[in-house]
Amino acid sequence: MDNEHESGQPATRTLGEPIVITDGVKKWFGDFQALKGITTSVKEQEVVVVIGPSGSGKSTFIRLLNREEKPTVGKVYVAGKDIVGLSSWKVPFLRRNIGCIFQDYRLLPKRTVAENVAFALEVIGRPKHVIDQQVPAILDLVGLSEKSHRMPDELSGGEQQRVSIARAFVNRPLILLADEPTGNLDPDTAVGIMRLLDRINRTGTTVVMATHDRGIVDTMRRRVIELSDGRIVRDQSGGQYR
Amino acid sequence: MIGKIRFLLAETGQNIWRNIALTFASIIVVAASLSLFGASRLVADGVDNATQRWEGGIEFVVFMKADAEPSQLVAIETLLAESEGKEIDDWNFVSKEETFSEFTEFFAGDEELLGTISVDTMPPSYRIRPTDTNAGAVEALGTTFETKPGVRTVVFATEVIREIQDNASKISRATLWAGVALVVASTIMILTTLSIAIASRRNEIEIMKLVGASNWFIRVPFMIEGMVQGVVGALVALPGLAFVRTYLIEDFSESDNLRLLEGFRVSDAEFLFTSLLVIAIGTLVATIGSIVAVSRYLDV
Ligand SMILES: Nc1ncnc2c1ncn2[C@@H]1O[C@H](COP(=O)(O)OP(=O)(O)OP(=O)(O)O)[C@@H](O)[C@H]1O
Ligand SMILES: [Mg+2]
Numbered sequence: 001m002d003n004e005h006e007s008g009q010p011a012t013r014t015l016g017e018p019i020v021i022t023d024g025v026k027k028w029f030g031d032f033q034a035l036k037g038i039t040t041s042v043k044e045q046e047v048v049v050v051i052g053p054s055g056s057g058k059s060t061f062i063r064l065l066n067r068e069e070k071p072t073v074g075k076v077y078v079a080g081k082d083i084v085g086l087s088s089w090k091v092p093f094l095r096r097n098i099g100c101i102f103q104d105y106r107l108l109p110k111r112t113v114a115e116n117v118a119f120a121l122e123v124i125g126r127p128k129h130v131i132d133q134q135v136p137a138i139l140d141l142v143g144l145s146e147k148s149h150r151m152p153d154e155l156s157g158g159e160q161q162r163v164s165i166a167r168a169f170v171n172r173p174l175i176l177l178a179d180e181p182t183g184n185l186d187p188d189t190a191v192g193i194m195r196l197l198d199r200i201n202r203t204g205t206t207v208v209m210a211t212h213d214r215g216i217v218d219t220m221r222r223r224v225i226e227l228s229d230g231r232i233v234r235d236q237s238g239g240q241y242r
Numbered sequence: 243m244i245g246k247i248r249f250l251l252a253e254t255g256q257n258i259w260r261n262i263a264l265t266f267a268s269i270i271v272v273a274a275s276l277s278l279f280g281a282s283r284l285v286a287d288g289v290d291n292a293t294q295r296w297e298g299g300i301e302f303v304v305f306m307k308a309d310a311e312p313s314q315l316v317a318i319e320t321l322l323a324e325s326e327g328k329e330i331d332d333w334n335f336v337s338k339e340e341t342f343s344e345f346t347e348f349f350a351g352d353e354e355l356l357g358t359i360s361v362d363t364m365p366p367s368y369r370i371r372p373t374d375t376n377a378g379a380v381e382a383l384g385t386t387f388e389t390k391p392g393v394r395t396v397v398f399a400t401e402v403i404r405e406i407q408d409n410a411s412k413i414s415r416a417t418l419w420a421g422v423a424l425v426v427a428s429t430i431m432i433l434t435t436l437s438i439a440i441a442s443r444r445n446e447i448e449i450m451k452l453v454g455a456s457n458w459f460i461r462v463p464f465m466i467e468g469m470v471q472g473v474v475g476a477l478v479a480l481p482g483l484a485f486v487r488t489y490l491i492e493d494f495s496e497s498d499n500l501r502l503l504e505g506f507r508v509s510d511a512e513f514l515f516t517s518l519l520v521i522a523i524g525t526l527v528a529t530i531g532s533i534v535a536v537s538r539y540l541d542v
Contacts, residue, residue, distance in 0.1 A: 066452075088457070089456070089457055092451075092454040092455060092456045092457065093454065093456075094454070095451070095452060095453065095454035096453070096454035097454075098454075100452050106445070106448070106449060106452075108445060108446060108449065119446075119449065119453075120449070120453040122245075122249050123249075123449075123450045123453060123455035123459060123460075124453065124454050124455055124456075124459075125245070125246045125456075125459065126245075127245050128245045167449075167453070168453075171453065171454075
């Protein structure tokens with residue numbers, strides 16, 4: 001069992017090459033400028049926690065990384081590729097390398113837990129024998145083997161978030177993007193989710209997470225990027241919420 | 243690959259099932275428009291066939307007896323040649339063989355009827371275009387042939403036939419407009435059904451995009467759904483067309499008091515052509531509707 005959150009001691013580990021680079025990114029929504037020049041990079045296997053007040057641009061920043069949004073100005077590179085100029089038919093192949101989880105889980109209500117996870121593999125054309133083997137394995141990893149035939153509305157919030165993590169991770173992405181993954185959870189459940197994300201990070205997956213959760217930031221002591229009004233106002237490794 | 247296809251078909255099936263009422267309505271609109279279109283084409287074909295011999299200003303036809311002597315034919319032709327340029331503007335001879343082939347074309351498929359006839363039993367005829375098309379003058383001229391040896395009967399293009407011919411052109415114009423209207427109505431119907439199908443699945447679509455389903459993978463189930471509506475609609479229209487052909491057109495041609503409309507039939511070839519046209523238009527409409535729907539509402 002991994003206790004590093006409680007101990008407050010981040011594991012020392014060697015990080016790889018930058019896997020995400022943003023260069024002078026500005027984003028306007030009509031007249032409103034949400035991002036005002038974001039230049040930063042994230043290394044392979046790193047965990048980056050993005051904090052900042054509501055409306056500071058955290059979600060917008062995260063959405064740039066899987067091409068849900070395009071910057072108005074500036075460059076975004078993922079795994080060495082310029083993703084801003086990526087033609088739209090290639091975007092799905094980018095996204096197969098990026099898992100996403102959200103505050104509201106976004107599970108399909110009419111499918112069981114196992115079917116929700118399998119869906120992510122089915123729609124990218126994975127063969128049935130691969131699906132049959134990987135879905136139980138990932139449900140085991142997130143601790144939901146027993147509940148694989150439950151419907152999402154029969155699960156607690158924490159369990160639903162685990163299903164959504166399983167779905168995001170079942171395809172073994174390079175990067176996991178998490179936008180307020182614990183936003184709807186009580187503190188104890190949130191800690192469980194953070195442990196799970198930490199385990200996923202240890203398999204080599206880079207994690208970029210936006211959060212409001214002070215407790216998590218302070219106990220994780222990972223790199224913190226703080227946004228305010230569309231700008232980076234702090235970038236600190238082993239940072240705290242303040 | 244097999245798994246992919248099975249998944250896509252299962253998705254399509256689910257889409258249709260969830261959206262069954264609208265899909266059904268859409269199929270009915272397509273079927274109704276295509277039936278209308280096909281039926282007006284069939285009627286136009288029937289009118290064409292029935293009035294073919296009256297085309298080009300032909301005002302009356304002199305039918306000879308099937309067993310008329312060659313000398314009797316020569317006598318009529320001499321008479322016609324003398325009058326040419328005077329009372330008669332133009333005329334042409336329709337031989338037994340030509341009559342027979344016209345007949346077999348009309349009644350193709352009706353083996354029972356065709357078995358009872360042969361080239362020998364067909365009457366040869368002269369189709370005549372008079373110079374003066376005034377009804378009285380035409381009748382006076384025509385009756386002079388009635389008493390000639392070897393003549394069986396003289397048939398006049400009556401007002402009814404002229405009216406039918408006039409209407410035929412109106413029908414074909416109406417057909418064109420019905421065609422345009424149906425393409426628009428059916429396309430909009432399919433488009434609307436698909437937009438609702440897409441809206442009702444936006445959660446699935448969003449997840450599919452996030453996990454990296456290819457654009458085609460997202461589009462295909464909706465495109466198949468649209469195609470099903472167009473093609474099934476067309477197939478539903480076909481029995482309706484067969485009904486129009488058999489019961490309306492052919493009953494009409496057999497009714498006694500409408501002897502004028504003899505030959506008011508649709509040949510197998512014409513029926514096949516109209517059926518294929520209906521299927522082609524159904525497919526075209528579905529293709530257009532599907533492509534517009536996925537490119538407008540799917541945003542992938
Ligand atoms: N699609 C959009 N159209 C217009 N404005 C937008 C859009 N998306 C975001 N914004 C604006 O950009 C700003 C940053 O939004 P963003 O969602 O990135 O904030 P956030 O830091 O994630 O906030 P929160 O903590 O509330 O989630 C906000 O003012 C928001 O209103
Ligand atoms: Mg946000």
